[in-house]
Amino acid sequence: MTDPTTATSPAADAAPGTGLLRPHAEQQFAAELAALAAADDRPRPPGWVLSPAAVVTYLLGGTLPGGAVVTPKYVGPRRLVEVAVATLATDRALLLLGVPGTAKTWVGEHLAAAVCGRSTLVVQGTSGTAEEAVRYGWNYARLLSEGPSAAALVPSPVMVAMQRAQVVRVEELTRIPSDVQDALITILSEKTLPVPELGTEVQAARGFNLIATANDRDRGVNELSSALRRRFNTVVLPLPASVEEEVDIVTRRVAQLGAALELPPVPAAAEEIRRVVTVFRELRAGATEDGRTALKVPSGTLSTAEAISVVTSGLALAAHFGDGVLHASDVAAGIVGAVVRDPVADRAVWVEYLEAVARERPGWADFYRACRAVTG
Known part of the structure; x- marks a missing residue:
């Protein structure tokens, strides 16, 4: 789904050999568009290169009759597309x-x-x-x-x-x-x-x-x-409906960006991606996932696109300055920067979240310490 909060194929998006940092959609997915056009036997409106049904398949992904796989470009309700x-x-x-x-x-x-x-x-x-x-x-x-x-x-x-x-x-x-x-x-x-x-x-x-x-x-x-x-x-266009959907979007998009930027592969990033997504969703909603704790909402949007940016920056830190594994310390500064837009009001919201939620949540001790260290 900025912007870029979509699920895409790392191999396709990297566009090997093009030398371009960010090829246009028709360049990135030229092979998929050509395969769709070849298999498309439905009526096309004037001026269209694909039928409406094939355009939906291109956006949402699918497998063509000949076995060619079309990667999803957007994760969301089919009816909206x-x-x-x-x-x-x-x-x-x-x-x-x-x-x-x-x-x-x-x-x-x-x-x-x-x-x-x-x-x-x-x-x-x-x-x-x-x-x-x-x-x-x-x-x-x-x-x-x-x-x-x-x-x-x-x-x-x-x-x-x-x-x-x-x-x-x-x-x-x-x-x-x-x-x-x-x-x-x-x-x-x-x-x-x-x-x-x-x-x-x-x-x-x-x-x-x-x-x-x-x-x-x-x-x-x-x-x-x-x-x-x-x-x-x-x-x-709505925000992702569930944690799993948003984690999937962030994971796929981060993989695509990492390939395009030629970042060294960083294994075992799933846990930190889920924590980043969880933090953003809870602060957006003003409540924890279980609904037991009400939270103040910061001034920023905390969109899926920002979660992608935080994780991508963390991957760069882990790959170039860490041990090659994404840790809480690699994403902490990015999260604080995304949440704390107002140095007074947003900082109070963030500190409250750290003390009331992150500190008490099982398995989040390293995340709490890393965020406290950069929050001050």
């Missing part, structure tokens, strides 16, 4: 909504790769995103010398996707200023992008669509207008 894919098969845009770390960007990238074979048409939303990033801009040297012309126009990723019948991604939509957001209304409702300077317009080819992401906690940044929200079908 089906709804997302079905949305893209219509003329409705897709909004992936959820708290930080629920794999919105990751799912959007893999959906684009499976639907149109390209995931790189992206508008990254920030408070400084200008309208040109959504519509089009100009080569000002040519504009000044020649005046407005097709040659002087610089298309946005949205315009390129409309012309080429592909999927464009808009990341962090609610971080984009409201007036820039509204530039999407005509595009999504009329499927056209007017270019008044040239007295023309770009009409979307069949197969064009848009995937946007937004965080639940960012709703107050630049709230979507009701007119724009009506142009989307919204799919809310």
Whole structure:
């Protein structure tokens, strides 16, 4: 599931021989996409390289009739993925909504790769995103010398996707200023992008669509207008439902990242991964797993993506500066850094957790000592 809270194949993601730190989805899983296309005998919407059913298989994993294995890219409810894919098969845009770390960007990238074979048409939303990033801009040297012309126009990723019948991604939509957001209304409702300077317009080819992401906690940044929200079908991506599911996601993703970064393999990491996941889940929920102890909740999100980061950093410490085995001391600093965002309020929450839960929990003495040592 950031972002990267998904289950993936270490061998596939490492992309041996590419020399790339982080290949695009269509590069990482080119063999799987080709195998799916070869075995796919179901109807494909205009512009799609796979059928909707094959796209779902690509996201969730499975075994093809010829025996080829498709690794899961996302761990979560199947129905949510089906709804997302079905949305893209219509003329409705897709909004992936959820708290930080629920794999919105990751799912959007893999959906684009499976639907149109390209995931790189992206508008990254920030408070400084200008309208040109959504519509089009100009080569000002040519504009000044020649005046407005097709040659002087610089298309946005949205315009390129409309012309080429592909999927464009808009990341962090609610971080984009409201007036820039509204530039999407005509595009999504009329499927056209007017270019008044040239007295023309770009009409979307069949197969064009848009995937946007937004965080639940960012709703107050630049709230979507009701007119724009009506142009989307919204799919809310949840946090992992169980400890086992989240441990599986973290384990697989950490293995993939370790292979991509060429970290030496570190055995016996399962115990520390489960402890990191347990800590994050309990602090997120405000209660221990057994429900017997109420806990204060820190200000951070403590997402699955952050758990992956903590464990990956711990693996690097264990591999390069330790004995090659992941210990509590390797993940302690990362956990403290993830939990204690506010040095006063969050530190009090964390110390309370250590004393009330970690100190008393059987088998956690080493974890308690390691965390106390870096907490101070």
